[in-house]
Amino acid sequence: MSTFKAKYLTLDKAVQALIWLFLIASCVLVLIPLAFMFTASTMPAIDILKLPYPWISDHFHWQNFWNAIRGPEGTFEFLRNTVNSLVVAISVSFFTVMLSSITGYGLAKFEFKGRNLVFMLIMATMMIPFETIMIPLYMVVTGMGMQDSYVGLIVPFVANAFGIFLMRQFLIPFPNEVLDAARIDGASEPRIFTQVVLPNAGPAIATLAIISFRAQWDNLLWPLLIVQSENMKTIPLYITKFMAETHSDEGIMMAVAVLASLPMFILFFTLSKYFVNTEGLHSSTKG
Amino acid sequence: MRKRGFSMEQKKARWGWIFVTPALILFSIFSFYPIFTAFYTSFYNKNLLSLRPPRYIGWANYQYLFTSQEFRESVINTAVFTAGTFVPLVVFSLILAAFIMSINKFQRFFQMAFYAPAVLSSVVAALIWLLIFDPRGIANQGLNTMLGTSGVNYHWLSKAGMLRLSTIIVYFWKYIGYFTIVFVSGIGSIPYTLHEAALIDGTNRWQNFWYITFPLLKPTTLLVSVMALIQCLKTFSTQYLFSSSGAPTRPINVITLNIYNTAIKDYRIGRASAMSILLFLVMFLFTWLQLKVSKTEEVTYM
Structure with missing residues (x-):
């Protein structure tokens, strides 16, 4: 029985490679907005609108979180x-x-x-x-x-x-x-x-x-x-x-x-x- | 000791009623009464702020809607959004699920990764995409790199067509993982023995998918299609948030947004109710279809 299973699971190497490629590419596309949210949340605004977008910024701007909690008028x-x-x-x-x-x-x-x-x-x-x-x-x-x-x-x-x-x-x-x-x-x-x-x-x-x-x-x-x-x-x-x-x-x-x-x-x-x-x-x- | 004249069955019947009554009361107030009110109000000229009693106007609200340019536009907007979202959703979630099931490692990882956007609330999703679609955002950068252009602004949030596409992308992105997982569990529930039998008969991998997996997935596919369709007809948040943060409203003025604005901004409750009833009828049709489909198409594999 296990030989059948193995046969069922074995695809052409080329086809398998294409499937992996497609899955990884779509996965990256789907995760980009999330990565953007997380990276941008630790950047000063000037860095976020830089062209091209610097995925890794030199400044870790943790103040964003404090300002988000505090609010613009400090009303929390x-x-x-x-x-x-x-x-x-x-x-x-x-x-x-x-x-x-x-x-x-x-x-x-x-x-x-x-x-x-x-x-x-x-x-x-x-x-x-x-x-x-x-x-x-x-x-x-x-x-x-x-x-x-x-x-x-x-x-x-x-x-x-x-x-x-x-x-x-x-x-x-x-x-x-x-x-x-x-x-x-x-x-x-x-x-x-x-x-x-x-x-x-x-x-x-x-x-x-x-x-x-x-x-x-x-x-x-x-x-x-x-x-x-x-x-x-x-x-x-x-x-x-x-x-x-x-x-x-x-x-x-x-x-x-x-x-x-x-x-x-x-x-x-x-x-x-x-x-x-x-x-x-x-x-x-x-x- | 003498017992009261209730048998065990009668006692149980009484407790049964006691247990279901609270739910029935709540449903009466918050589901049945409102839908009847919506029907009733749709025949009246009713203003939210006016203290005058609403005036009976027969079918006038409906007649107005069928001749109204704005309503026709919002029907078209909803149809374009629904067709543009649910077809790619069904096709791609099926492809992704089939691919995930064909690899032998990281199956769970891919499912979770595709599902990740669904974890966010729709408001947060709209917030993120608003920055991505900014003229200086990564959507323009990405498209420029892909098309080999430089510095072109594709007007994601200002040109009518692009704006519609943008709302479709947000929705597609948010729901693709959920439907992929539904398909994965659909494919997973097909007994392996069926594939085995086909392999003994000498089918190849592609034939196996096309003649066994795919036909057996028909109920799942129908279910996913109708679910996605209903979900798309109800869309509100993305359109509301995009329009309230400065994008032109007209191309994305879907029916739900139109109902909201007609009732809350224009105070025309009668007209908004008539729209609600039309939306209800369309969705009722699809829900009924879904129930019918899921009953008749039910398959037992063995």
Whole structure:
């Protein structure tokens, strides 16, 4: 058998070389903008706009990072906005995980009349892209007086059909005997959920938590609609404002870019297993 | 001890409802109600700031959109962006995935490298590319080196065509890795025994890809295509950021940007709702297609 495998894997030397060349070339092309961001973040602005671009500068201009954090007026607005982004992203991802797992558990392990209808209704919301309801949603949220607040930034994203689907699929194979044993021991249903089901849903929870954290860290459109005051701004809004200011220093701009990406890079390198989730995708194709 | 008249099943049914109710309430407020409101409002002349009650105007908002030059332009912009982005995305992610699976070292490294841009948020991506596309930036330098010209400014952010291309490049760059990984896992899920059988029948490597891998990847390809398509129709950040940092808005005024500006800058909620409904219908069509495709095209390999 192994000879077949070897044959299958052996390509013409020339073809193989071309494939490697293509992969390395595309890899370099894809990584250039990232390399640009990292190198430019440590350069004074004069160096960044030099022709040609000096990939390695003589001056290591670490002040960019300090200036990025301090802000042009020394208000440390960047920090304030980072805290906002963290509060929103962490809360959304926490509440999404809780709500999705409790709903997914209800749909996976409880027989009740109308269960399929409930499931279909929830799945139907996947057909409603956020972009098409943002204007009425904006009016709902302002009508409830939640504009310009953490609540308004968090609550509309907590019910997440994909998350519910993910948790339901994950919990369906969970052994019923374990649940029944806990019931016989006299554990209440909420207790079974928090002490038996949740601790066993780790991988699905991690995947979902990261997906929702990223979505909110990246969310521009919604804060753009409902945030008015400076101190409720999130990082995407901070960067937008920063870009619109014409006299921004390019080095500081890239330092802001690096700092704003830091949480994502940390997650990416520590939890890459859950970061790129194709399992959820493939299970969703299987319906 | 006498128990209340609930059987185990009834008790469980009750708990089932208790567990799903919070989600249903939230979906009603933040998904179902808004989409119905959008339908309803699209038949009214409603102004965001005006205190007068909105006036029923029938199909007038839709009639306006079908004759409006601006709306036609934003439909064209969205179509150009979507076609220009999703076709290269699907083609190149398939090629990259096939290549990655054909080498026997660094498979994971290449996947991670291509995925790296997706780690950044779209705002950061736009910020980086804004400097790259600067007249003195590395995009001009790179193109000048490649074409053997010197000091030519290609107007990445000012000429209509180039500006559109620029937004396409940003999007392509950001999503290529994700779709490559989807294809890699699609190719990886094809059992090796199928290739083996074909090899016994004397196929060569190319035939093997063309007659076995590629047809079996059809469901993945369709799924990726529709996903990429839907993703492109929703594009907002790149266009918004480029236009708000000084690039001309007209060539990149995609539908989402048009909805945002109509509602927030012009306060015309009725008209923006009508646009939202049209976008919704188009995307609904594609999402429905995606579900249909992923159900009927499902393959079990064994």
